[in-house]
Amino acid sequence: MTTALTIERASASRFDAAPLVIAPRFCGPPGTGNGGYVAGWLAARLGAAGAVEVTLRRPAPLGVPLFARHDETSGAALALADPDGNPIAEARAVDAAPDEPPAIPRAADIEGAPAPDFVHPFPGCFVCGPARGHGDGLRILPVDVPGAGVSAAHWTPGADLAGRGGVVDPVFVWAALDCPGYFGATLGRPREPLLLGRMTATVTRPLRAGARLRVVGWSLARDERRHTAATALVDERGRIVARSRQIWIAPRSAGGPGR
Secondary structure (H helix, E strand, O other), X not given: OOHHHOOEOOXXXXXXXXXXXXXXXXXXXOOEEOHHHXXXXXXXXXXXXXXXXXXXXXXXXXXXXXXXXXXXXXXXXXXXEOOOXXXXXXXEEOOOOOOOOOOOOOHHHHHHOOOOOOOOOOOOOOOOOOOOOEOOEOOOOOEEEOOOOEEEEEEOOOHHHEOHHHEEOHHHXXXXXXXXXXXXXXXXXXXXXXXXXXXXXXXXXXXXOOOOEEEXXXXXXXXXXXXXXXXXXXXXXXXXXEEEEEEEEOOOOOOOOOO
């Protein structure tokens, strides 16, 4: 991780890695970290070459040291916990078959699609919050593309998200893949609140700051309160450069994208 992430760290001798302290900028729902951001940090810490599956156990609080440590029996798994030992998330390397989007809409298709007609539950979300300013949030604002079976948005990562050589840090790639899955999962249905429960992602090509990307989200399955969705990041040449599969859960109380 580079200092461009503005993640505060502290030392903790009983854990395998220095803790993560999530800055308020990287929130999802108020007071908690964006789920994709947290998952991306843990996946980067795991350091696996291929796909990583991250299961989110509870919302990650802001401003609190969260400690990562390897499983005592295997270095292939990594757990994140709060100072009291309560589990926040777990990551492990997996073999994941890629999900192909029903369509990859053109930039003109995204620009011509109507804006979603719903009240965003978390307008301050780092990834998809419409209340976040340019250069502050990612401002990935998906729209339902008519006839395509996907929701999609534009995203141009800023230089502040990149490290050495202008390459966007993977933690922000994971974040960008997160919330579009919510819009894909609820495509064509009322946008009920959902919480991200699991995310499996692969970054296949390095992304550079200033690249003009499209983010696509679509539904794979629905089983009562459980929704399975997928997302992909597409470059200007139409190549998928990162992708994810996600499980979203409809809570019994209010929720929404960004957990």
